[in-house]
Every structure is written in structure tokens, then in C-alpha cells.
Amino acid sequence: MRFKINPKIRTMKTIKRTVLLLIAIISISTINAQEEEKSKTKLDLGVDFASRYVWRGLEFSDSPAVQPYVELTSGNFTLGAWASYETGGQVVGQEFDLYANYAIGPVSLGFIDYSFPIDGFTDGYFQMKNHVGEATISFDGVEKFPLTLFVGVNVYNDDQNSIYTELGYPFKIGETELRAFVGGGNEIYSTNTDYTITNFGLTASKAVKFTDAFSLGVSASAIFNPDTEDAYLVFVISL
Known part of the structure; x- marks a missing residue:
């Protein structure tokens, strides 16, 4: 049928x-x-002009600083170089860093080599005693859990293996990106070597458009260090 x-x-x-x-x-x-x-594979380079170089709540310059960078990204791997040069000519403000990190979703594993060469002296870049190495792990947040977390541990040229941690919360008001943060560390970060809060504040940033082909990134950060009882307002222009 x-x-x-x-x-x-x-x-x-x-x-x-x-x-x-x-x-x-x-x-x-x-x-x-x-x-x-x-x-x-992407290559990015640029330069920031900062009114002060303040890092993790610690002041590294007493005059404006020029901070160039170059960064190569291929897939999940990033390799870069960053430097800061104090315009006032103080040797304390000279720094040259190399870094690498590998991203696994929102988590990144990295390593930073900080170096502090002193121009005109024997303590130059190739003197390894002027380098500090830091192993890092960070969580960049996800849509349902936007908090960011950073942990860094010094692994060479720091006998105390100083630790720094930071929590961040990014949000937006209109076209302005904001980020609230609080961080702390021990040993080289604190005045008594105990773990304490050394860095909290708020950063606001946005792109200022001049023409369809040209815009400047600007940011302002209010930074407070309750350990040293210092406060800073840092302004940065990015090219």
C-alpha cells in the first residue's frame, strides 16, 4: 500500500x-x-606624555615623563617594550622594561623585566643588578563578573620576593571609560615591609576626536597612597 x-x-x-x-x-x-x-599578527606602537610617573601608588618622577612603547601580538601571545624618561633629567626617572604574556581566555600569564639604567655610569642596562623580574597572573573580567585581578611576584633581584595585588572595576559614563582600583603590596611597596594598601583611586579616559583621521587619547587618574600619605592627580596624553 x-x-x-x-x-x-x-x-x-x-x-x-x-x-x-x-x-x-x-x-x-x-x-x-x-x-x-x-x-x-598585529604591531602597535605609540607614546604617552604623563604629568608624573606614578606606579602602583609610588612616585617615580618629580617632573613630566615621556613613555614610548612598542607591542607585538600574535594570536594569544604578546611581546612588548615600554620605557619612561623623566623630562627633568633626574636619573631616578629612567626605566626600560620588556614584557611577555600569554592569554587563556580572560586569564593572562606574564613576565616583566624591569630595568633602571643610569646614563653615563657603569651601572648601565647590561648590569643585571639593575634589573628586577616579576611573574604575573591577571584576570581581565567577563561580562557577568567585570572585576579585574592582578597578582605580581618579584622572582629575581629581590630577596624578599615582594608581592603586589590589585583589584579593579571598569565602568562607563557616557563616552568616558572609568576604572576604580585598589592595590597593595609588601616589602619594597610598603614603608614597614608588611603588606598594606598602597594604591587606590579612579582613572577616567576617553578619546578626543579632532578630525575623522586624528584623535588623542586622554586620561586623568586620582591616586592615593595611605601608606606614604601621598596623593597625586596624573594627566596623560596618548599618541
């Missing part, structure tokens, strides 16, 4: 197969696009 297939059922099956095929094609295209995006 033969059964007649309802044309409506045949049409629905055809539509279903077509939809499934489209979903499969879109999924494959999305995966390929993501893979291509991950495999892209």
Missing part, C-alpha cells in the same frame, strides 16, 4: 534542511573567522 506524502510536510522538511545547512555554514564561517582573527 502506498502512502501519499503531504506536500506541506515535504516543504517543511526542505525548509528545515535548508535552515540546518545555513546554520552549519554560518557556524563554520564563524569558527574560521575566529581562527583567522586569533592567528593575526
Whole structure:
């Protein structure tokens, strides 16, 4: 006995197969696009002009600083160099750092080599006693849990293996990006070597557009260090 297939059922099956095929094609295209995006290599470079160099609540310059950087990103791996040069000519404000990190989703594992060469003296860049190495791990936050977390531990040229931790909370008001933060450390970060809060405040940043092809990044940070009883308002222009 033969059964007649309802044309409506045949049409629905055809539509279903077509939809499934489209979903499969879109999924494959999305995966390929993501893979291509991950495999892209990007080179970024620029310079910041800071009214002061204040790092983790500690002042590293008493005059404006020029801070160039270059960064290479390939997939999840990033390699970069960053420097700070005090315009007042004080040797305490000279710094040159190399860093690398690998991102696994919102988590990044990294290493930073801080160096403090002194121009015109024997204690130059290749004197390893002027270097400090720090191993880092950070959590960049996700949509449902936007808090950020950073932990850094000095692993060479610091016999105390100083630790610094910081929590951050990014948010936005209009076109202005804001970030509240609180951080603390022990040993080299604190006046009595015990772990204490050394850095809290708020950073506001935005892009100031001059033309369709040119804009400047500007930011202002109110920084407080209750351990040293210092406070700073740092303004930065980024090119």
C-alpha cells in the first residue's frame, strides 16, 4: 500500500534542511573567522606624555615623563617594550622594561623585566643588578563578573620576593571609560615591609576626536597612597 506524502510536510522538511545547512555554514564561517582573527599578527606602537610617573601608588618622577612603547601580538601571545624618561633629567626617572604574556581566555600569564639604567655610569642596562623580574597572573573580567585581578611576584633581584595585588572595576559614563582600583603590596611597596594598601583611586579616559583621521587619547587618574600619605592627580596624553 502506498502512502501519499503531504506536500506541506515535504516543504517543511526542505525548509528545515535548508535552515540546518545555513546554520552549519554560518557556524563554520564563524569558527574560521575566529581562527583567522586569533592567528593575526598585529604591531602597535605609540607614546604617552604623563604629568608624573606614578606606579602602583609610588612616585617615580618629580617632573613630566615621556613613555614610548612598542607591542607585538600574535594570536594569544604578546611581546612588548615600554620605557619612561623623566623630562627633568633626574636619573631616578629612567626605566626600560620588556614584557611577555600569554592569554587563556580572560586569564593572562606574564613576565616583566624591569630595568633602571643610569646614563653615563657603569651601572648601565647590561648590569643585571639593575634589573628586577616579576611573574604575573591577571584576570581581565567577563561580562557577568567585570572585576579585574592582578597578582605580581618579584622572582629575581629581590630577596624578599615582594608581592603586589590589585583589584579593579571598569565602568562607563557616557563616552568616558572609568576604572576604580585598589592595590597593595609588601616589602619594597610598603614603608614597614608588611603588606598594606598602597594604591587606590579612579582613572577616567576617553578619546578626543579632532578630525575623522586624528584623535588623542586622554586620561586623568586620582591616586592615593595611605601608606606614604601621598596623593597625586596624573594627566596623560596618548599618541
